[in-house]
Amino acid sequence: MKYPDGILARLGDKIVVWEGNEGVVVCSMDTDEYSEEYPRENVGYLGRGIMVLSEKAGLIHYLT
Known part of the structure; x- marks a missing residue:
């Protein structure tokens, strides 16, 4: 999965899931x-896809 800027999402990346809710790519x-x-x-x-563990929503699976 790539971010909007074209960079590939990788294990350990910290992301903003939505404003006020951050997460980390766990796989x-x-x-x-x-x-x-x-x-x-x-x-x-x-x-x-990727799995993100977020602070407020828990585990989220994003498809590419």
């Missing part, structure tokens, strides 16, 4: 990067 199926908390074995079935 990217697109780049095959997974954190210890969200390993490929548990979330790889999603196939594509």
Whole structure:
């Protein structure tokens, strides 16, 4: 998944989900990067996109 500026989303990126709610990329199926908390074995079935753990909404799956 790419950000609007064309940069590829990567594991550990900190993002603003919406104003007042920040999050961190905890896995990217697109780049095959997974954190210890969200390993490929548990979330790889999603196939594509990224997972973001946000402060206010919890875990969010964004598709590319």
